Amino acid sequence: MIExxxxxxxxxxxxxxxxxxxxxxxxAPAAAAAVAPARDPYLLYLGRLGSADSRRAMQICxxxxxxxxxxxxxxxxxxxxxxxxxxxxxxxxxxxxxxxxDQMDWSPAxxxxxxxxxxxxxxxxxxxxxxxxDDHQRAVALAPFAGHxxxxxxxxxxxxxxxxxxxxxxxxxxxxxPTGAGLRDAAIIAILDACGLRRAELxxxxxxxxxxxxxxxxxxxxxxKQRRIPVNTFAARRLEAWLARRGTHRGPLFPRLTRGGTVRxxxxxxxxxxxxxxxxxxxxxxxEQAATTPVRPHDLRRTFISNLLPQADAIMTARLAGHASPSxxxxxxxxxxxxxxxxxxRLRVPTVAPLLSETSADQRPPAAP
Numbered sequence: 001m002i003e004x005x006x007x008x009x010x011x012x013x014x015x016x017x018x019x020x021x022x023x024x025x026x027x028a029p030a031a032a033a034a035v036a037p038a039r040d041p042y043l044l045y046l047g048r049l050g051s052a053d054s055r056r057a058m059q060i061c062x063x064x065x066x067x068x069x070x071x072x073x074x075x076x077x078x079x080x081x082x083x084x085x086x087x088x089x090x091x092x093x094x095x096x097x098x099x100x101x102d103q104m105d106w107s108p109a110x111x112x113x114x115x116x117x118x119x120x121x122x123x124x125x126x127x128x129x130x131x132x133x134d135d136h137q138r139a140v141a142l143a144p145f146a147g148h149x150x151x152x153x154x155x156x157x158x159x160x161x162x163x164x165x166x167x168x169x170x171x172x173x174x175x176x177x178p179t180g181a182g183l184r185d186a187a188i189i190a191i192l193d194a195c196g197l198r199r200a201e202l203x204x205x206x207x208x209x210x211x212x213x214x215x216x217x218x219x220x221x222x223x224x225k226q227r228r229i230p231v232n233t234f235a236a237r238r239l240e241a242w243l244a245r246r247g248t249h250r251g252p253l254f255p256r257l258t259r260g261g262t263v264r265x266x267x268x269x270x271x272x273x274x275x276x277x278x279x280x281x282x283x284x285x286x287x288e289q290a291a292t293t294p295v296r297p298h299d300l301r302r303t304f305i306s307n308l309l310p311q312a313d314a315i316m317t318a319r320l321a322g323h324a325s326p327s328x329x330x331x332x333x334x335x336x337x338x339x340x341x342x343x344x345x346r347l348r349v350p351t352v353a354p355l356l357s358e359t360s361a362d363q364r365p366p367a368a369p
Contacts, residue, residue: 041124042081045117048124050223051200052276061117068100069093086121087130091138094118098142108147115142153296155334156193156303160292164189165238167289173261180245180261185282187235187242188254191217192279192297194235196304196321198222199276199297205253207246210239221322229320305332 037043042062049055062081064074072079089097097118101111119140126136168189171182191197197205201219209218215231231239246255246263251271256264256278264272279297287295301321308317314326323329 037083039128039130040083041086041121041128041130042084044128045121045124051198053198053200054222057113058117058120061114062121065097065101065114065118068097081121087125087128089122089139090135091141094122094139094142102145108145111145115144118142153299153302153334154293155306156295156299160290160295161189161193163290163292164283164286164295167286170289178241178245180257180263183242183245184254184257185286187238188279188282189286189300190235190238191231192300193304194232195219195229196301196308197229198301198322199279201322202279202297203252203254203274203276207243207248207250207253210253212240212243219322223324225322227319227322302332302334305329306335309333309335 046055046059046062049058059081063077063079066081066084067074067076067079070079098115101114104111106114119142122131122136122139125131126133131139165186168182168186169178171179171185173179188202192202195217197219198221201221204220205217210216210231211218215236217229217231219227219229221227242254249271251263252273254274255271256274258264266272283295283297287293305317305321308320309329312320314329318324318326318329321329321332
């Protein structure tokens with residue numbers, strides 16, 4: 001076992017030599033050095049990622065790799081990559097890691113995400129001066145995994161969207177008036193469907209981010225990139241109904257609510273912002289009330305992109321979705337098979353007839369007697 005006086009976080013465990021196969025060089029017991037949190041490549045890499053979702057996804061990947069090296073179960077949450085001597089990994093170790101990833105029943109994209117996380121933490125070690133340029137370049141020289149899988153998630157039909165909003169409309173007080181939660185949740189579902197926002201983008205919206213006159217939302221997405229998204233008439237009506245109850249005060253566009261349906265505020269009077277998990281909880285609640293199949297927030301984002309692609313080019317769709325590349329956007333296309341079948345059926349139908357020769361029949365020479 002590589003002993004380290006690292007100031008590790010809870011659940012950290014140094015990487016053992018025995019975790020590597022016999023063909024790998026292994027790590028010498030004296031190789032480990034103290035890795036203070038301020039110089040921990042794991043923490044620095046995760047800290048520079050642009051969104052909470054990205055940090056969560058890449059942390060899962062790095063923790064998976066750590067458990068591969070330590071020989072622990074992949075679902076053992078007590079073992080993390082914090083404080084580990086990542087800077088002592090060399091090509092023979094990263095090649096072994098790739099072999100372990102290749103054996104997992106994961107999609108090619110998810111396997112490559114693990115390689116990206118590994119490259120990211122090693123790059124931080126290089127930038128910290130803990131890893132030489134030659135060792136860094138060799139360690140990250142790993143071939144990507146090939147292959148393709150159909151996009152995950154589902155396309156949410158209009159009938160299901162309508163049923164979810166109807167469930168919100170049915171949420172009424174004893175006097176028969178719509179509740180604050182019903183109005184807010186209906187607006188949230190309509191905006192997710194019409195604008196394709198990520199959960200974190202939706203909860204970060206402030207009242208000032210909505211231009212009511214032009215019906216435009218200003219959204220800050222991944223990488224602190226700003227984009228403007230038009231709100232269609234249907235979603236705008238639902239949003240206006242919610243704003244009539246919410247009011248025009250500053251703060252989150254969709255704040256937390258009390259059980260009575262009023263805006264929950266902090267001791268200094270500021271409205272509380274929802275967390276991204278609350279959006280998933282809202283959809284879970286409304287799908288149960290509507291007796292529909294479970295719908296996740298990202299399903300609505302996929303549906304928005306799938307519905308927009310036939311109406312706009314991939315570049316425009318990528319801009320509205322907040323993607324850096326149209327190729328990423330195309331990976332979100334989850335239009336149902338019926339639409340593909342209908343598109344194929346609309347192709348031209350060939351005329352079934354023999355080909356005519358270049359010389360017509362009346363111009364052909366008579367046959368020999």
